[in-house]
Amino acid sequence: MSRKVVIVDDVSIKFLLKKERQFSKKKITNLFSRNNKSDDEFWAVRNVSFDVEKGDRLGILGLNGAGKSTILKMIAGVMKPTLGSVKTKGRIVPLIELGAGFNSRYTGRENIYLRGAVLGYPKEFIEKKFDKIVEFSELKKFIDVPLEKYSSGMKSKLGFAISTMVEPDILILDEVLSVGDAKFKKKSFARMMELIENERTTVLFVSHSLGQVRKLCNKAVWMEKGKVKMVGESKEVCDAYANYTASSGKRKERRAKVQNSGKIS
Numbered sequence: 028m029s030r031k032v033v034i035v036d037d038v039s040i041k042f043l044l045k046k047e048r049q050f051s052k053k054k055i056t057n058l059f060s061r062n063n064k065s066d067d068e069f070w071a072v073r074n075v076s077f078d079v080e081k082g083d084r085l086g087i088l089g090l091n092g093a094g095k096s097t098i099l100k101m102i103a104g105v106m107k108p109t110l111g112s113v114k115t116k117g118r119i120v121p122l123i124e125l126g127a128g129f130n131s132r133y134t135g136r137e138n139i140y141l142r143g144a145v146l147g148y149p150k151e152f153i154e155k156k157f158d159k160i161v162e163f164s165e166l167k168k169f170i171d172v173p174l175e176k177y178s179s180g181m182k183s184k185l186g187f188a189i190s191t192m193v194e195p196d197i198l199i200l201d202e203v204l205s206v207g208d209a210k211f212k213k214k215s216f217a218r219m220m221e222l223i224e225n226e227r228t229t230v231l232f233v234s235h236s237l238g239q240v241r242k243l244c245n246k247a248v249w250m251e252k253g254k255v256k257m258v259g260e261s262k263e264v265c266d267a268y269a270n271y272t273a274s275s276g277k278r279k280e281r282r283a284k285v286q287n288s289g290k291i292s
């Protein structure tokens with residue numbers, strides 16, 4: 028695998044979109060037929076390939092529903108591709124869904140150990156990191172309170188603190204730099220820069236903020252409707268994506284003007 032720590036090779040994933048069953052005569056006939064295909068198949072990601080090298084910071088860009096989070100989930104091993112393969116090297120720490128990997132009945136303290144164990148870190152390692160995690164999360168006062176009493180912002184802070192303080196080989200972040208208050212956002216960004224500068228951590232990062240991708244990432248993938256539209260140097264991909272979103276914004280504006288010009292005010 029050389030310096031490559033993530034290889035996404037011709038990956039596709041299919042979901043079945045469950046539909047509400049209405050017991051019409053046709054549906055009942057379908058239920059009894061052998062070829063009952065009343066659920067629609069939906070390919071959320073199709074034939075996606077890219078590599079990530081050690082120390083890379085890869086930004087994943089794209090409009091809503093483009094398949095960005097699904098790709099991250101397949102790399103994190105949370106979802107299995109229907110076709111193709113994902114290979115990874117090193118310990119992966121995913122921070123994908125708010126509260127994922129936490130048990131809401133346990134306290135903040137217990138959840139730090141729980142999450143550490145789930146990620147495969149020994150108890151002694153988490154003990155060493157514990158104070159730093161609590162300090163970064165700004166949750167000292169609440170650390171022995173069950174998580175069900177935490178706000179969503181508090182849970183995000185704890186999740187971010189754990190994920191970035193354990194110094195993962197591969198850190199996977201989905202939109203997490205947009206959580207918390209302004210002060211915490213600034214601190215999170217600085218922590219990301221620290222991780223990036225030591226080049227031991229490879230970062231895969233989904234964001235709707237082109238500014239963040241430009242600052243943090245050296246490579247980028249632009250996804251569109253489940254496929255890779257462009258992959259390469261972050262600057263080039265960000266420029267192309269910015270042009271695309273600006274021109275599609277202008278097209279929408281023009282369409283709205285044409286539609287409105289026919290309206291009676």
Ligand SMILES: Nc1ncnc2c1ncn2[C@@H]1O[C@H](COP(=O)(O)OP(=O)(O)OP(=O)(O)O)[C@@H](O)[C@H]1O
Nearest residue numbers: 042043044071089090091092093094095096097098
């Ligand atoms: N478990 C699932 N079952 C069915 N469809 C799914 C499932 N997970 C994702 N999808 C669909 O797959 C597509 C891609 O979703 P995904 O969350 O990866 O997009 P995204 O690019 O991360 O979007 P956003 O920017 O809005 O978060 C969407 O159309 C979504 O509805």
